[in-house]
Amino acid sequence: MLKISRITDYATVVMAYLAQNPVDIHNAKDITTHTHIALPTVSKILKLLAKAELLISHRGANGGYSLAIEPKKISIASIIKAIEGDVGLTECAHTDSHCQIEASCSIRGNWRVISQIVLNALEDISLLEMVSPMSTQSVSVDKLKQALSEMNTEQQGLQDE
Template sequence: MFKLSRMTDYGVVLLSSMAQRPDCLSTAPDLADRTMLPAPTVAKILKALAKGQVIVATRGAQGGYSLARPAADITVAEIIAALDGPVALTACVDGSDDNCSVERLCPLAGGWNRINLAVKAALDDVSLADLISECGMSDPAFGAAPGITLQQ
């Protein structure tokens, strides 16, 4: 199945929860409580998002995380890149870490690259704000993880 990782899914849940409180910092334990996701996993995801500059961290007591930019300026492609690495469907694609050894001979490389760019464009075109606002966030049930837990 061609699908996103559970980490990315969790990441969006956490970011959505943070977007609801744009003016205050959210700590990892706090977000774990609000989303009902396991605390160590939440901490791990937040670290990755901070490293990818999707969120900014404030260290020390009274510290926490907040969105690096308004939700409308954070793209799905960025979130995926921070949590799962850059979007690269195959090894034969520009920007992939390990390029295949006979790249120059492979007649499929160009085609895959085209597909990769199209997918990346699709992901670049949707922001975190789009993802959240599409159906409104008024329902109090929002924040519980199971609703957006991925199949595996």
Template structure:
């Protein structure tokens, strides 16, 4: 499994925003430059993160981008799923009833357990300052 480049860029953008003071906003150009994200790509990412309720944007001279909630309340899973959708290893791990072999599949439980472990790990990893260096 590999996350998309877009999800990787989104994670970097949230890391950047998590390092700001509570009342501070960042311009998308500052995020793009420091995190080496193509600006046109970042615009789409910001839109998706905003729709997911993870960041907030405001226009104008005092505008910019900031986190919509405290960094310790945003998980790595939140960001990945906002961009890529639910974490899936294969089709039957997300919907075991769709498995061609049904309950007789020797791999189904492995895929389901592995997916659950990954989701658990990603949901417990937040952008709290002590987690992000």
């Protein structure tokens, strides 16, 4: 477990397909044919992606969807967020919801930090890298290192709350 939802998984497949022709407009039927994901499901996913402004929708006849920005600038994290909303490993990591054990729970803040770390890893992977066979070198260690140190600074403030 620790899974992303199936729909999110499919969303990355759809995005990957669109990224192959970043300029073209594809309608839902076309995408179904090429990805082998059921039409209603594809349709649902496309709506969510459009709402999150990762795709531009073209209504009416000859309509369809096209990428809103270049594949290089679309992170895996942004796709996950588009489908699943805000990401946090635990309930309290991303909302102010109060779980029952809250009072005695000493590790809230830490889960937030961990969620951030995971999220940063995901922010750091672009759709472009996802389409091309990913030799792990493309996940630049330097980029990750930088992202992490940036996060440290941010979190410093967070701890002070």
